[in-house]
Structures are given as structure tokens and as C-alpha cells.
Amino acid sequence: MRSKGVRLYGAYDIRLEEFDLPEIRDDEILVRVMSDSICMSTYKLLVQGKAHKRCPQDVDTRPVIIGHEFAGDIVKVGKKWLGEFAPGEKFAQQPALNYKGSLASPGYSYEYFGGACTYCVVPPEVMELGYLLHYDGESYFEASLGEPMSCVVGGYHGNYHTDRHSHEHHMGIKAGGSVLILGGCGPMGLGAIEYPMTLEEKPSLVVVTDLSSERIARARQLIPESLAAARGIRLVYINPDECSDQFTELMALTGGKGYDDIFVYNSIRALAEMGDRLLGYDGCMNFFSGPTDKAFSATINLYNCHYSSTHIIGTTGGSTDDLKEAIRLAAEGKIRPAVMVTHVGGIDSIVETTKNLPHIPGGKKLTYTQFDMPLTAIADFREKGEEDPLFARLADCCGAHDGLWNSEAERILFEHFGVV
Numbered sequence: 277m278r279s280k281g282v283r284l285y286g287a288y289d290i291r292l293e294e295f296d297l298p299e300i301r302d303d304e305i306l307v308r309v310m311s312d313s314i315c316m317s318t319y320k321l322l323v324q325g326k327a328h329k330r331c332p333q334d335v336d337t338r339p340v341i342i343g344h345e346f347a348g349d350i351v352k353v354g355k356k357w358l359g360e361f362a363p364g365e366k367f368a369q370q371p372a373l374n375y376k377g378s379l380a381s382p383g384y385s386y387e388y389f390g391g392a393c394t395y396c397v398v399p400p401e402v403m404e405l406g407y408l409l410h411y412d413g414e415s416y417f418e419a420s421l422g423e424p425m426s427c428v429v430g431g432y433h434g435n436y437h438t439d440r441h442s443h444e445h446h447m448g449i450k451a452g453g454s455v456l457i458l459g460g461c462g463p464m465g466l467g468a469i470e471y472p473m474t475l476e477e478k479p480s481l482v483v484v485t486d487l488s489s490e491r492i493a494r495a496r497q498l499i500p501e502s503l504a505a506a507r508g509i510r511l512v513y514i515n516p517d518e519c520s521d522q523f524t525e526l527m528a529l530t531g532g533k534g535y536d537d538i539f540v541y542n543s544i545r546a547l548a549e550m551g552d553r554l555l556g557y558d559g560c561m562n563f564f565s566g567p568t569d570k571a572f573s574a575t576i577n578l579y580n581c582h583y584s585s586t587h588i589i590g591t592t593g594g595s596t597d598d599l600k601e602a603i604r605l606a607a608e609g610k611i612r613p614a615v616m617v618t619h620v621g622g623i624d625s626i627v628e629t630t631k632n633l634p635h636i637p638g639g640k641k642l643t644y645t646q647f648d649m650p651l652t653a654i655a656d657f658r659e660k661g662e663e664d665p666l667f668a669r670l671a672d673c674c675g676a677h678d679g680l681w682n683s684e685a686e687r688i689l690f691e692h693f694g695v696v
Contacts, residue, residue: 281393287325346391
């Protein structure tokens with residue numbers, strides 16, 4: 277079968293091209309990819325090429341399909357999986373395989389398995405691990421965004437606290453405690469703001485910082501303080517540039533105690549060091565944002581580590597249970613993955629979007645791989661609609677959903693481009 281997709285050949289070398297997929301074996305599954313959201317981790321792969329720990333060393337002769345936040349339809353099922361999967365059903369997938377100790381993952385390591393394409397082949401290890409998931413949600417994009425949202429969920433579950441009277445670690449954020457999200461108004465940060473509102477044992481305080489007043493304004497519009505208050509959480513947005521002394525002002529919000537749980541959402545040394553200073557007794561700081569520099573480091577206070585039991589962890593990816601939780605919460609309307617999305621495009625937009633990802637403002641860039649369409653900001657739909665009726669319809673549709681991408685808008689695109 278012919279497929280069209282974006283493949284990596286090395287550092288800074290990705291190409292949109294057509295290629296042949298091999299006939300699936302009895303233990304494989306052929307899928308049609310419908311949506312693929314672009315992750316900053318893919319940009320890091322592009323920058324590092326063979327130096328990336330998940331990238332095969334023969335990528336220059338056996339290129340890999342990029343993209344790991346994808347969903348779509350099952351087309352053909354190998355004999356081994358008949359009865360468990362069926363052609364025509366939707367799927368979601370967990371890309372963090374860690375199969376038998378291997379770092380191989382879709383979007384980084386496989387010649388025929390990744391999200392930035394029209395069709396791909398799911399290898400047997402994915403099904404063996406239970407990582408190809410049945411999905412019956414209304415939209416494809418929410419399944420794609422289930423992966424980044426699962427990383428947020430995994431971060432909250434990965435934090436831990438200790439007990440002076442035992443060596444037991446109590447997993448998760450502290451119930452009734454304080455949460456600080458540093459650099460938290462980007463796409464992943466928005467998920468991190470909304471997720472604790474779904475917890476049974478909620479924090480009492482969530483503080484979010486960002487240096488962009490524009491991002492803070494968007495976050496406040498989508499997740500207002502009143503929404504959090506209705507769910508028993510005090511939510512505070514702060515721009516550190518507007519503080520006379522950000523440490524003092526952030527610490528004052530906890531009554532001088534410091535924060536129980538801190539998430540660092542940008543790989544900035546000063547941000548990590550500020551987080552360490554703001555930890556309270558038995559506080560846990562999660563360095564969530566993965567740096568590209570292998571020598572990235574920061575200064576931490578080991579006195580507090582010893583006497584105040586502060587601790588630092590880093591989480592990456594989410595487990596299959598985290599992904600299932602994210603998809604379930606989205607289906608129940610308890611979280612809105614769409615808050616992450618600010619741009620939508622087609623398969624032809626993936627190369628340039630990936631290359632320029634750090635320089636394109638806004639949140640998640642969502643792409644649909646079955647048609648061509650320039651990457652377009654949702655905020656620009658109305659203006660473009662003056663000349664193109666498609667964007668006029670999309671603008672009306674998103675306007676009716678608080679300015680967010682949605683299932684109806686997805687269907688409008690599919691109808692327009694004849695995707696069945």
C-alpha cells in the first residue's frame with residue numbers, strides 16, 4: 277500500500293514524501309491515521325537526529341515516520357489479532373512502549389509506524405503490551421491529545437510525599453495542599469491547570485506563573501478563577517515580571533510555608549532554582565519540561581533536601597492507565613483537551629511547522645493527515661473567512677464553543693475535503 281508522510285533522515289532533515297508500506301504480517305495491524313498533534317519532543321528529535329536516544333543510527337538510509345500523538349481507524353487486522361480488533365473501529369495508542377527495555381517508540385524509531393502519515397503499520401509489540409486502545413469517542417483529535425494529556429496526568433501521579441514514621445512514599449500530590457505550576461500557560465500547562473479540578477483529593481491552592489500576559493489572559497479566559505472556586509480550589513495567575521519580588525509574593529500565597537507540589541514546565545535554569553527555593557516541608561518538585569541540552573543543570577539547596585525533606589523528580593510520558601484516564605475524563609467532559617489547541621493544519625503543513633515549532637506562538641498545532649491545508653491559527657479563522665467560506669464556517673463553529681476546536685469543526689473539515 278502507498279502511504280504519504282513526513283519522515284526523518286537525520287538532524288534538521290524531514291521530508292514529506294510518498295512511500296510503500298509492506299504487506300502486514302499475521303501479527304501486525306494496518307491503520308489509517310486521521311489526526312496527529314505536533315509535540316515539542318518531535319522538534320527535539322529533529323534537532324538531535326542520530327544523537328537522540330530514540331533515533332536509530334541507520335535513519336539516513338531507513339528513515340522513520342515522525343509524530344507520536346495520533347489516532348485514526350483500523351483498516352486491516354492480522355490473523356493473530358482477529359476477534360480483538362476489527363477493521364473500521366477507531367483507535368488511540370500509547371507511544372511510550374519501553375518494550376523489553378528498548379527505547380523504540382512510534383514517531384522516533386520506526387520505519388513504518390508513526391503519526392505524520394496517511395497509513396502506517398502497527399508492530400506486534402504494541403498489541404502485546406495492550407497499547408493499541410479501542411476508542412469510541414466522537415472526535416479523533418481528542419484521542420490524539422490524550423497522549424500529551426496523559427503526560428500531565430502522569431506528572432500528578434508521579435509526585436510523592438514521605439512520612440517521618442516510615443519509609444513509605446505516598447504517591448500523588450498532597451490532598452488539600454498547594455500546587456505551583458511554573459511557566460504554566462502553554463498548551464501542556466493548561467492541561468495541568470484543569471486536571472487537579474477532577475481529583476477527589478484536590479489541592480486547596482493552585483498558582484500558575486507565566487511571563488506572557490497574553491498567555492495568562494487566554495488561560496484565565498479558558499480556565500477562570502471562578503471555575504476553580506466552584507470546585508473548591510483557589511486559582512491564582514501571576515506574571516513574575518509584574519512582581520516587585522516574585523519569591524516573596526509567591527511564598528506569601530502559602531502563608532510562608534512553601535509549596536507542597538511544584539511543576540516546572542519550561543527548561544529554564546532560573547525557573548528550576550526558583551521552584552527549589554519555594555518548596556515547603558516535604559515538598560516535591562517535578563521537573564516536567566525535558567531539556568535538549570544533555571548538560572543542563574541547576575543549583576539546588578541540599579540543606580533543605582536533608583532537613584526539610586524536599587525532593588525533586590522528573591516525569592516524562594504517561595502510562596497506559598494515565599492515557600485511559602485522560603481519554604475517559606475528556607469523554608466525560610471533565611477536562612477539555614481542546615484548550616491546548618491554537619492552530620490546525622493538514623499533512624502538508626507538518627514539515628515547516630515542526631521545523632519552526634518554538635517560534636510559532638500559541639499552543640498545540642493539530643494536524644489532519646488525510647488532506648492538505650495550511651497551518652492556520654483558530655484566532656485567524658474569522659479574517660480568513662472573509663474570502664474562504666470554509667474558514668467562515670470554522671470560525672462560527674469555534675465561536676460557539678468558547679473559541680475552542682471541537683468535534684463539529686473536525687467534521688466540517690472532513691466534509692469539505694471529502695474524508696470518509
